[in-house]
Amino acid sequence: MHGWVSAVLIAAVVVAVVVRRLRGEPLNARDLFGPPVVLTALGAWSLWQHHDLRHGLGAVDWAWIAAGLVLGLATGALRGATVRVEARQGVLRQRWTGWTFLVAAGSLAVMAGFSFLAEHAGLPADARPTQLSIGIGFLGEALTVGLRGLTSGIPFAPERRGPSALLGLDRTRQQRP
Numbered sequence: 001m002h003g004w005v006s007a008v009l010i011a012a013v014v015v016a017v018v019v020r021r022l023r024g025e026p027l028n029a030r031d032l033f034g035p036p037v038v039l040t041a042l043g044a045w046s047l048w049q050h051h052d053l054r055h056g057l058g059a060v061d062w063a064w065i066a067a068g069l070v071l072g073l074a075t076g077a078l079r080g081a082t083v084r085v086e087a088r089q090g091v092l093r094q095r096w097t098g099w100t101f102l103v104a105a106g107s108l109a110v111m112a113g114f115s116f117l118a119e120h121a122g123l124p125a126d127a128r129p130t131q132l133s134i135g136i137g138f139l140g141e142a143l144t145v146g147l148r149g150l151t152s153g154i155p156f157a158p159e160r161r162g163p164s165a166l167l168g169l170d171r172t173r174q175q176r177p
Contacts, residue, residue, distance in 0.1 A: 068115075
């Protein structure tokens with residue numbers, strides 16, 4: 001996949017997720033885990049597709065990659081702890097708060113610093129795919145929010161159907177009688 005196509009796809013998914021979570025949205029597994037799984041899979045595929053990179057990385061490089069994944073999960077989980085999870089009309093809803101954005105900005109700074117250190121330690125740029133980093137962060141958030149939802153005792157919202165449901169583009173059609 002060309003770099004600009006990948007960047008546009010990543011940006012579209014991230015913007016769609018952020019806008020939906022700012023407005024508040026029903027909490028269901030598909031919406032919660034869909035975008036992080038897609039972004040993480042694209043990032044892993046991007047890392048795996050470089051045959052020379054796959055076989056040229058040493059143990060220290062893999063340690064940097066693993067540390068980045070753990071750090072991404074941790075910062076995402078911290079962000080997930082700031083998401084408002086509440087019951088509305090008998091089902092769970094989630095909404096990002098001001099604290100969520102503050103933690104997101106801090107996470108971005110931490111991950112940028114980590115990337116800077118990894119680069120200066122010799123980890124190739126291709127071994128640090130952006131979509132993998134973003135996907136892992138969203139996955140950490142999803143795991144935290146999902147666990148909070150499960151322990152609340154309130155049912156998750158029903159799944160939406162349709163090819164555009166993952167990006168929330170079918171929401172207006174479903175709300176009309």
